Amino acid sequence: MNSFILKGDIIYSKNREELSAFPDSYLMCRDGISEGVYKELSDIPETYKSLKLIDFSGKLIIPGMSDLHLHAPQYGFRGLWGDMELLDWLNIHTFPEEARYAEVPYAKRAYEIFIKDMLTTSTTRFCAFFSIHREATELLMDLTEESGLKAYIGKVNMDRNSPDYLCETTEESFEETLRWLSDTRERHYKNVLPILTPRFIPSCTDELMKKLGGLIEETGLPLQSHLSENKSEIDWVKELCPESSCYGDAYEGFGCFGSHGNKTIMAHCVWSGDEEIELMKKNGVYIAHSPSSNTNIASGIAPIRKYLELGLNLSLATDMSGGTTNSIIRIMTDAISVSKLYWRLCDESKKPLTFPEAFYLATLGGGSFFGKVGSLEKGYEFDAVVLDDSELETPMEGRLSLTERLERYCYIAGERPVEHKFVAGQMLF
Amino acid sequence: MNSFILKGDIIYSKNREELSAFPDSYLMCRDGISEGVYKELSDIPETYKSLKLIDFSGKLIIPGMSDLHLHAPQYGFRGLWGDMELLDWLNIHTFPEEARYAEVPYAKRAYEIFIKDMLTTSTTRFCAFFSIHREATELLMDLTEESGLKAYIGKVNMDRNSPDYLCETTEESFEETLRWLSDTRERHYKNVLPILTPRFIPSCTDELMKKLGGLIEETGLPLQSHLSENKSEIDWVKELCPESSCYGDAYEGFGCFGSHGNKTIMAHCVWSGDEEIELMKKNGVYIAHSPSSNTNIASGIAPIRKYLELGLNLSLATDMSGGTTNSIIRIMTDAISVSKLYWRLCDESKKPLTFPEAFYLATLGGGSFFGKVGSLEKGYEFDAVVLDDSELETPMEGRLSLTERLERYCYIAGERPVEHKFVAGQMLF
Numbered sequence: 001m002n003s004f005i006l007k008g009d010i011i012y013s014k015n016r017e018e019l020s021a022f023p024d025s026y027l028m029c030r031d032g033i034s035e036g037v038y039k040e041l042s043d044i045p046e047t048y049k050s051l052k053l054i055d056f057s058g059k060l061i062i063p064g065m066s067d068l069h070l071h072a073p074q075y076g077f078r079g080l081w082g083d084m085e086l087l088d089w090l091n092i093h094t095f096p097e098e099a100r101y102a103e104v105p106y107a108k109r110a111y112e113i114f115i116k117d118m119l120t121t122s123t124t125r126f127c128a129f130f131s132i133h134r135e136a137t138e139l140l141m142d143l144t145e146e147s148g149l150k151a152y153i154g155k156v157n158m159d160r161n162s163p164d165y166l167c168e169t170t171e172e173s174f175e176e177t178l179r180w181l182s183d184t185r186e187r188h189y190k191n192v193l194p195i196l197t198p199r200f201i202p203s204c205t206d207e208l209m210k211k212l213g214g215l216i217e218e219t220g221l222p223l224q225s226h227l228s229e230n231k232s233e234i235d236w237v238k239e240l241c242p243e244s245s246c247y248g249d250a251y252e253g254f255g256c257f258g259s260h261g262n263k264t265i266m267a268h269c270v271w272s273g274d275e276e277i278e279l280m281k282k283n284g285v286y287i288a289h290s291p292s293s294n295t296n297i298a299s300g301i302a303p304i305r306k307y308l309e310l311g312l313n314l315s316l317a318t319d320m321s322g323g324t325t326n327s328i329i330r331i332m333t334d335a336i337s338v339s340k341l342y343w344r345l346c347d348e349s350k351k352p353l354t355f356p357e358a359f360y361l362a363t364l365g366g367g368s369f370f371g372k373v374g375s376l377e378k379g380y381e382f383d384a385v386v387l388d389d390s391e392l393e394t395p396m397e398g399r400l401s402l403t404e405r406l407e408r409y410c411y412i413a414g415e416r417p418v419e420h421k422f423v424a425g426q427m428l429f
Numbered sequence: 430m431n432s433f434i435l436k437g438d439i440i441y442s443k444n445r446e447e448l449s450a451f452p453d454s455y456l457m458c459r460d461g462i463s464e465g466v467y468k469e470l471s472d473i474p475e476t477y478k479s480l481k482l483i484d485f486s487g488k489l490i491i492p493g494m495s496d497l498h499l500h501a502p503q504y505g506f507r508g509l510w511g512d513m514e515l516l517d518w519l520n521i522h523t524f525p526e527e528a529r530y531a532e533v534p535y536a537k538r539a540y541e542i543f544i545k546d547m548l549t550t551s552t553t554r555f556c557a558f559f560s561i562h563r564e565a566t567e568l569l570m571d572l573t574e575e576s577g578l579k580a581y582i583g584k585v586n587m588d589r590n591s592p593d594y595l596c597e598t599t600e601e602s603f604e605e606t607l608r609w610l611s612d613t614r615e616r617h618y619k620n621v622l623p624i625l626t627p628r629f630i631p632s633c634t635d636e637l638m639k640k641l642g643g644l645i646e647e648t649g650l651p652l653q654s655h656l657s658e659n660k661s662e663i664d665w666v667k668e669l670c671p672e673s674s675c676y677g678d679a680y681e682g683f684g685c686f687g688s689h690g691n692k693t694i695m696a697h698c699v700w701s702g703d704e705e706i707e708l709m710k711k712n713g714v715y716i717a718h719s720p721s722s723n724t725n726i727a728s729g730i731a732p733i734r735k736y737l738e739l740g741l742n743l744s745l746a747t748d749m750s751g752g753t754t755n756s757i758i759r760i761m762t763d764a765i766s767v768s769k770l771y772w773r774l775c776d777e778s779k780k781p782l783t784f785p786e787a788f789y790l791a792t793l794g795g796g797s798f799f800g801k802v803g804s805l806e807k808g809y810e811f812d813a814v815v816l817d818d819s820e821l822e823t824p825m826e827g828r829l830s831l832t833e834r835l836e837r838y839c840y841i842a843g844e845r846p847v848e849h850k851f852v853a854g855q856m857l858f
């Protein structure tokens with residue numbers, strides 16, 4: 001079923017610093033897993049020569065990308081209210097809009113648009129916050145399952161410092177979480193998994209956080225949240241958890257920072273100090289670097305070179321709708337851009353992110369959260385997208401390397417729909 | 430001929446801080462000049478009711494935008510070599526590629542692509558550097574003339590510190606400039622005007638600069654060049670012109686800084702000091718703010734709020750191919766983004782650019798360089814573009830104001846082709 005051969009111009013990360021490029025070559029998928037690249041048709045073993053050949057000659061074939069942090073109920077208003085400060089943005093617009101997702105028909109209309117649009121991007125896997133509403137969360141899980149995209153999806157927990165119309169009691173928040181987890185198990189999803197999602201420490205009581213930590217200890221469930229996005233948020237957490245030595249340590253104290261060996265994502269980490277960084281490294285926490293959002297909400301620039309040098313688990317994220325784009329390709333170039341400003345304005349010892357490094361983060365960096373994902377090398381799950389750069393005319397045509405063509409596509413066409421998409425060997429279109 | 434009525438959702442700048450929005454209204458053009466907006470068909474004077482009505486109901490109608498700084502021969506390689514430092518980028522790629530424009534067939538192929546793509550953007554008027562090659566410059570002027578876009582176009586002068594294959598003698602540079610100006614006059618262009626274009630002080634001898642200054646005194650011709658883009662460039666100018674008190678003063682000393690009352694554009698101004706700023710204000714110099722390029726080449730962030738507060742002539746520019754996008758809409762959102770980082774990282778007293786302010790710079794800010802251009806108010810030259818946001822589905826449809834729809838379009842669809850374009854009352858498509 002999920003076995004075939006693609007022909008085209010194939011590129012993926014060789015390592016963190018370099019790309020492997022195979023012009024006009026053959027890429028084999030067997031039972032949803034990559035068998036790697038063959039330069040000639042004659043190199044393909046005899047037994048596989050009868051597999052269906054799909055000809056994408058002249059087009060770019062790259063690994064699918066992963067988006068490790070986004071808020072699905074905010075998708076409808078991406079690109080709006082960019083002139084507002086964070087608190088006004090939350091209270092005047094974001095919270096009232098999120099509250100609408102209590103109504104399932106509204107959520108359905110919204111999530112159908114979200115999924116339809118996500119299909120057009122280079123993203124094959126994502127991790128998403130939803131709202132506190134269990135039913136709507138389950139609806140989105142169903143829609144994602146049907147789409148063929150793969151995702152971790154979380155019902156949000158909020159039991160304090162939230163408007164009345166978007167706040168649970170501690171009991172209710174935990175009970176609804178258990179019911180959601182049980183519903184999820186019963187549905188036997190192939191593509192979707194649940195992930196615990198306390199919004200962030202300011203909106204969850206100690207009691208709720210401890211209950212979630214206990215649940216992790218019991219089940220090994222993954223967790224996603226926000227960390228050190230802006231300085232006043234950090235001060236607030238210090239007030240709320242005076243016994244903790246840093247924001248990350250507050251999560252750690254509740255058993256919600258990867259210390260049980262469970263997979264954990266923390267979005268942003270713009271202002272993480274040495275102790276917090278150390279703790280993330282020790283626990284294998286994934287940083288979801290969200291440059292577009294960090295710029296848009298004027299949070300700052302995360303020290304991405306420092307995290308790379310320290311060997312932390314690093315990925316890219318749109319953070320819709322703090323961020324405005326749904327394209328991880330655009331996020332790659334945004335990540336490079338802000339790293340250049342960081343180098344120029346903040347610390348000239350931290351050299352800018354290179355294009356191959358950003359590509360690595362977009363593919364293998366985030367992909368590794370999902371398993372053996374993010375490369376077209378033999379043994380990886382077969383997530384691939386096909387890009388058509390033939391409409392991007394240039395008088396230099398024919399003189400550009402494959403890597404140059406990819407870089408050019410990403411910079412000037414990064415928000416255009418991709419041509420074709422495969423997830424775990426399934427051709428979605 | 431150029432008289433008609435458009436129906437649609439009309440928006441333009443009321444002033445620097447606010448937008449005027451007219452949902453489902455009528456915009457009249459008479460002989461290429463706007464007659465302003467009518468809310469009802471019945472408000473239109475009887476004599477004009479027979480004018481052709483073009484129905485763009487449900488679409489956004491905004492003023493055409495101006496791009497005050499770009500390098501046309503660099504268009505073919507936008508989005509490439511973003512990981513290189515400026516000097517390598519110039520010497521390894523940019524200069525060799527610019528040298529190819531000595532060959533007219535190559536230039537023709539390249540400029541046809543450039544013009545075809547520029548037509549799809551929100552830009553109706555631009556100011557462009559070409560190469561040192563007179564013939565290719567004239568070719569581009571012909572192609573621009575035919576396209577219906579309006580532009581100031583300049584043959585570049587370079588007589589020092591440039592590779593042999595892309596360097597003129599002082600005499601040759603000046604003579605070719607005179608011949609180009611004479612050719613230009615003979616062609617009686619309607620849409621295109623020449624602009625003197627010394628590349629920047631490091632690539633032009635004092636003698637050449639003085640000759641150009643003399644030509645300005647004689648003819649009142651406009652001039653465009655680069656100013657205070659990065660710190661090592663500023664140091665270099667200090668070495669080359671030790672008698673000048675700042676980079677801007679060096680241009681001023683040669684009569685090339687607007688002191689003869691001629692229109693003058695300086696690109697970048699990232700690191701301009703108080704004296705230079707004062708001189709720009711005194712002489713009415715236009716700053717071509719190029720946020721995408723300043724980020725991409727890691728130059729820094731220009732203090733745009735300071736320039737706004739001081740009331741300088743301010744416009745936006747793509748600076749292709751230091752910048753990667755050809756869309757001034759994208760440049761608007763980039764300008765807002767970098768102003769947020771400037772506020773957060775450099776100076777918290779300089780609040781970020783707002784969306785209406787960025788829109789003002791993209792339309793009236795740059796448009797005023799061309800005359801009464803950049804608005805749809807009565808009396809302005811009729812430059813307009815039509816945007817279709819109907820494909821940007823959202824569950825909030827029907828609840829968004831016209832201004833919100835415009836902001837959303839700019840953030841999430843700013844690099845898509847526009848639907849229709851009018852320049853000085855001529856419908857290009």
